[in-house]
Amino acid sequence: MFVYILFYLAIGYVGLIFAAPAPLNGPLAIRASNGTCPGYAASNIVKTDSSLTADLTLAGDPCNSYSEDIKNLKLLVEYQSTDRLHVKIYDADLKVFQVQEEAFPRPANGNTPSADAALEFNLVESPFSFTVKRKANDEVIFDTSSSQLIFQTQYVQLRTKLPKDPHVYGLGEHSDPFQLPTDNYRRSLLNSESPNIPFNSNLYGTHPVYFEHRGGKGTHGVFLLNSTPMNIFILRDDAGNQALEYDTIGGVLDFYFLAGSKPSDVSKQYADVVGHSAMYPYWTFGFHQCKYGYWDVNMVAEVVGNYSTAGIPLEVMWTDIDYMDLRQDFTTDPERFPIDKMRELVTTLHERGQRYVLILDPGVHAVANQASYARGHEQDVFLKAADGSDLLGVQWPGTVAWPDWFAPQTKTWWTDEFRRFFNPESGIDLDGIWVDMNEASNFCPNPDCNPFPEGNPPAPKNPPRPNTGRPIPGFPASFQPSNLTARADEESKGIPNREWFHPKYTVYNHRGNLSDFTIPMNTSNFDGTKQYDTHNMHGHMMALTTHSAMLDRRPELRPMVLTRSTFAGSGRQVTHWFGDNKSAWEDYRITIRQMLAWVAMHQMPMVGSDVCGFNQDTNEHLCARWAMLGAFQPFYRNHAELSTIQQEFYQWPLVSEAAKKAIDTRYKLLDYIYTALYYQTKTGEPMINPLFYLYPEDTNTFAIQEQWFYGDALLISPVTAEGSTQVTFYLPKDTFYDYWTGAVVQGEGTNVTLTDVSETEIPVHIRGGTIIPQRVNSANTTKQLRKEDFTILVAPDAEGKATGRLYLDEGEKLDQPNTSEISFSFEGGKLSSTGSFGYTGESGESVTVKNIRILGQQQAGKVGTWDSSAKSVTVEGPWKLVGAWAVEI
Ligand SMILES: *[C@@H]1O[C@H](CO)[C@@H](O)[C@H](O)[C@H]1NC(C)=O
Ligand SMILES: *[C@@H]1O[C@H](CO)[C@@H](O)[C@H](O)[C@H]1NC(C)=O
Ligand SMILES: *[C@@H]1O[C@H](CO)[C@@H](O)[C@H](O)[C@H]1NC(C)=O
Ligand SMILES: *[C@@H]1O[C@H](CO)[C@@H](O)[C@H](O)[C@H]1NC(C)=O
Ligand SMILES: *[C@@H]1O[C@H](CO)[C@@H](O)[C@H](O)[C@H]1NC(C)=O
Numbered sequence: 055m056f057v058y059i060l061f062y063l064a065i066g067y068v069g070l071i072f073a074a075p076a077p078l079n080g081p082l083a084i085r086a087s088n089g090t091c092p093g094y095a096a097s098n099i100v101k102t103d104s105s106l107t108a109d110l111t112l113a114g115d116p117c118n119s120y121s122e123d124i125k126n127l128k129l130l131v132e133y134q135s136t137d138r139l140h141v142k143i144y145d146a147d148l149k150v151f152q153v154q155e156e157a158f159p160r161p162a163n164g165n166t167p168s169a170d171a172a173l174e175f176n177l178v179e180s181p182f183s184f185t186v187k188r189k190a191n192d193e194v195i196f197d198t199s200s201s202q203l204i205f206q207t208q209y210v211q212l213r214t215k216l217p218k219d220p221h222v223y224g225l226g227e228h229s230d231p232f233q234l235p236t237d238n239y240r241r242s243l244l245n246s247e248s249p250n251i252p253f254n255s256n257l258y259g260t261h262p263v264y265f266e267h268r269g270g271k272g273t274h275g276v277f278l279l280n281s282t283p284m285n286i287f288i289l290r291d292d293a294g295n296q297a298l299e300y301d302t303i304g305g306v307l308d309f310y311f312l313a314g315s316k317p318s319d320v321s322k323q324y325a326d327v328v329g330h331s332a333m334y335p336y337w338t339f340g341f342h343q344c345k346y347g348y349w350d351v352n353m354v355a356e357v358v359g360n361y362s363t364a365g366i367p368l369e370v371m372w373t374d375i376d377y378m379d380l381r382q383d384f385t386t387d388p389e390r391f392p393i394d395k396m397r398e399l400v401t402t403l404h405e406r407g408q409r410y411v412l413i414l415d416p417g418v419h420a421v422a423n424q425a426s427y428a429r430g431h432e433q434d435v436f437l438k439a440a441d442g443s444d445l446l447g448v449q450w451p452g453t454v455a456w457p458d459w460f461a462p463q464t465k466t467w468w469t470d471e472f473r474r475f476f477n478p479e480s481g482i483d484l485d486g487i488w489v490d491m492n493e494a495s496n497f498c499p500n501p502d503c504n505p506f507p508e509g510n511p512p513a514p515k516n517p518p519r520p521n522t523g524r525p526i527p528g529f530p531a532s533f534q535p536s537n538l539t540a541r542a543d544e545e546s547k548g549i550p551n552r553e554w555f556h557p558k559y560t561v562y563n564h565r566g567n568l569s570d571f572t573i574p575m576n577t578s579n580f581d582g583t584k585q586y587d588t589h590n591m592h593g594h595m596m597a598l599t600t601h602s603a604m605l606d607r608r609p610e611l612r613p614m615v616l617t618r619s620t621f622a623g624s625g626r627q628v629t630h631w632f633g634d635n636k637s638a639w640e641d642y643r644i645t646i647r648q649m650l651a652w653v654a655m656h657q658m659p660m661v662g663s664d665v666c667g668f669n670q671d672t673n674e675h676l677c678a679r680w681a682m683l684g685a686f687q688p689f690y691r692n693h694a695e696l697s698t699i700q701q702e703f704y705q706w707p708l709v710s711e712a713a714k715k716a717i718d719t720r721y722k723l724l725d726y727i728y729t730a731l732y733y734q735t736k737t738g739e740p741m742i743n744p745l746f747y748l749y750p751e752d753t754n755t756f757a758i759q760e761q762w763f764y765g766d767a768l769l770i771s772p773v774t775a776e777g778s779t780q781v782t783f784y785l786p787k788d789t790f791y792d793y794w795t796g797a798v799v800q801g802e803g804t805n806v807t808l809t810d811v812s813e814t815e816i817p818v819h820i821r822g823g824t825i826i827p828q829r830v831n832s833a834n835t836t837k838q839l840r841k842e843d844f845t846i847l848v849a850p851d852a853e854g855k856a857t858g859r860l861y862l863d864e865g866e867k868l869d870q871p872n873t874s875e876i877s878f879s880f881e882g883g884k885l886s887s888t889g890s891f892g893y894t895g896e897s898g899e900s901v902t903v904k905n906i907r908i909l910g911q912q913q914a915g916k917v918g919t920w921d922s923s924a925k926s927v928t929v930e931g932p933w934k935l936v937g938a939w940a941v942e943i
């Protein structure tokens with residue numbers, strides 16, 4: 055039981071204060087603008103009802119500071135919807151790289167009359183600058199007038215003014231504070247393998263979107279569609295003026311301004327631009343276990359068995375690269391993971407209602423006798439070195455070739471490898487797939503390294519190629535590959551002959567130079583673009599290709615694809631975990647802020663961390679707390695590195711107890727969070743809410759990063775300090791209820807301290823005004839869980855009102871003909887259930903409400919039993935969730 059102590063004064067809590075990000079080094083010093091570049095002048099301005107175009111001409115002698123100034127630009131402004139303004143500045147010659155449509159399908163332009171738009175675009179002709187204003191309150195949200203636009207062949211700079219001490223979020227992927235630092239802070243977007251997720255560094259993913267919250271004046275978002283590596287700065291000059299500055303080494307300025315004005319409106323508007331999240335199967339909310347270092351298939355089975363023996367529900371078992379023969383994709387180790395036994399493992403798991411997931415890496419072992427490589431080589435799917443041979447690098451199997459994810463034949467080959475290896479009749483019938491190392495991570499430290507590590511024999515000479523797979527312009531059809539859909543135009547593929555390795559402007563990279571530990575930037579893709587511009591989309595493209603291969607295998611089922619590297623829009627089809635963190639309290643805390651940004655800002659909801667930590671040995675205290683923390687985050691997987699101790703929850707009695715309680719609660723709440731995911735996929739409204747999303751005018755909430763709302767009703771406030779049994783957290787001015795006891799806890803807009811929070815407890819509060827559908831009992835698998843009845847938990851607000859919702863479907867199929875979208879509302883002592891009721895509980899699944907529990911009651915009403923200690927009334931049913939009903943309480 056917790057002990058509540060209300061503090062009416064802000065109190066400092068040493069355990070919660072952590073190190074500030076590492077100080078900025080070199081790159082800030084060489085950041086541009088010193089006022090010597092000439093800027094541009096606008097002319098030939100053409101306005102329509104819903105658009106504006108103009109020519110932008112370099113307004114003086116080129117400064118050629120980091121590369122050559124481009125003289126002629128074009129400006130395109132489109133009022134795409136009432137809440138979205140598109141502003142694009144690009145080269146008139148259409149040579150500069152623009153993100154391919156296949157990597158990022160553009161949102162439709164609704165051609166909204168500017169008079170109907172929430173935002174207003176205004177420009178100053180000379181020197182060219184522009185502003186974007188929210189019309190409702192004249193709030194200027196973007197203003198580029200404080201410095202000249204610089205648009206060069208390998209350097210583009212644009213700066214916008216920010217208010218003093220702005221509240222800025224997003225710009226992932228990073229491990230920095232949720233509300234970004236504003237005192238000359240740098241974000242660098244250059245996807246990279248990032249052991250231990252260092253602070254103030256480029257990590258695995260690129261999401262150039264920020265949300266800026268101005269309290270009562272509204273929230274807006276700004277997305278820059280540009281994949282070329284960049285730095286983004288939040289600057290403060292000596293006079294205290296603040297600005298946000300983009301410094302990219304290429305690409306165009308392709309902005310989407312999102313009007314808000316509520317924080318969740320910006321999330322929805324961003325989803326409309328990058329795509330709404332995929333819907334994931336019901337089972338993906340189960341508990342997952344993995345470790346690098348499960349030695350053989352017996353050990354994998356034993357882990358599953360040990361979970362059962364310990365009585366801890368395990369839904370999904372994973373295997374890391376251990377299963378592969380010599381760490382080669384699409385192989386199994388004949389001795390340790392023989393295919394027959396692997397098939398038996400999967401069959402057994404499926405019989406038990408459990409699932410199985412395996413890993414793949416992008417690097418394909420480049421030796422002639424490796425079947426997948428040979429087929430890929432034959433079909434010409436790999437990136438090329440200058441002499442036309444397969445470009446080589448080093449990953450887990452040794453010397454590898456890199457699939458060119460922009461080549462259509464690569465998709466054909468990858469899909470075919472999936473059909474062969476994951477064939478339910480003869481191969482491994484897995485349920486989900488995990489793609490790793492796809493930044494791409496190259497063990498070759500730099501482009502000059504020898505990709506033939508000791509003991510790894512050189513790949514044999516490449517056999518002759520019957521067909522390059524590329525179209526040959528001007529020749530008859532028989533010369534053309536039949537299955538290609540290469541871009542008809544040659545536009546916007548990137549300026550040739552740039553400085554690929556050491557552009558004058560440096561994007562910060564914690565791994566070293568631009569091409570270090572990855573695929574060299576001068577490598578061409580199938581469509582003629584260069585890695586220099588597409589590097590940040592390598593993992594994204596691999597993940598999308600993998601999604602399509604999974605769909606080909608099982609066209610009727612929702613794919614589950616987990617990827618390490620991402621780009622804006624990856625969430626449309628795939629999801630992400632936070633990479634290789636470590637077993638440390640700081641990393642436990644970081645998971646919270648990363649989750650907040652990924653779900654609410656980056657539109658990738660099914661995310662989570664490696665529970666108990668990946669690198670280094672965990673311990674039972676951290677692991678017990680993390681087992682509970684992870685249960686209230688969307689993707690819940692325990693995973694550890696090769697050299698660490700085993701950290702399955704059953705290893706320690708304390709962790710077992712914590713995990714059982716956490717999983718029991720998570721499963722009872724599974725339909726509640728599944729419903730929240732469903733609505734995020736439909737509308738973009740986030741399934742995890744930062745506190746400021748629900749209390750946007752309460753300035754105390756803006757920087758909170760160690761609490762969150764799971765769904766929109768449950769406030770989670772875990773203990774976050776090592777060795778502590780105490781947590782100080784914020785309770786907004788509102789009615790809350792203790793989830794565990796049902797007791798009313800009145801929030802006063804102050805910090806609250808709980809003491810004696812044991813390692814098997816986690817504080818959870820229900821926000822008044824909400825209704826939570828739960829399963830009465832938990833189960834060992836989500837398949838069993840679906841047979842349990844519901845209980846409806848009503849938590850009235852100060853006016854005695856509450857609302858909630860429940861989405862029901864079959865759980866796994868893409869096409870769901872029979873679904874229910876049920877709205878609950880409680881008012882004047884009456885609970886009613888309305889909506890659509892297509893889901894009737896096929897295959898014995900329950901659609902029965904067993905009882906209703908109403909919190910915060912003084913005594914029993916017309917019906918029901920009053921629990922005086924919990925001050926709640928329980929009314930026994932049943933009611934069926936197959937039609938509308940109402941109950942007077
Ligand atoms: C609550 O405590 C935190 C951590 O000590 C502190 O930063 C914050 O200002 C406090 N909030 C209020 C409203 O007192
Ligand atoms: C301005 O910056 C450019 C590029 O770094 C540099 O070459 C030039 O000398 C600077 N000029 C001044 C006046 O600092
Ligand atoms: C499973 O449990 C047994 C008995 O506690 C233990 O000896 C064994 O190491 C465990 N196996 C694994 C893979 O955790
Ligand atoms: C890329 O640059 C490296 C180093 O200059 C060179 O060896 C290699 O041949 C180049 N690759 C291509 C495809 O041009
Ligand atoms: C980056 O490249 C430069 C030029 O080749 C070299 O001098 C420097 O050592 C490299 N830096 C790192 C971190 O490897």
Ligand SMILES: *[C@@H]1O[C@H](CO)[C@@H](O)[C@H](O)[C@H]1NC(C)=O
Nearest residue numbers: 362363365366831832833834
């Ligand atoms: C899960 O299975 C164990 C036996 O392995 C059993 O003791 C436990 O009650 C089951 N839990 C649930 C929630 O059904």
Ligand SMILES: *[C@@H]1O[C@H](CO)[C@@H](O)[C@H](O)[C@H]1NC(C)=O
Nearest residue numbers: 864870871872873892894896
């Ligand atoms: C959907 O419901 C209809 C009628 O209620 C039923 O005939 C049909 O079999 C159901 N479809 C599925 C996939 O369960």
Ligand SMILES: CC(=O)N[C@H]1CO[C@H](CO)[C@@H](O)[C@@H]1O
Nearest residue numbers: 229250251252253640641644
């Ligand atoms: C976010 C975080 O804790 N990063 C740290 C991880 O560990 C490495 C070294 O092991 C540190 O350098 C990072 O700062």
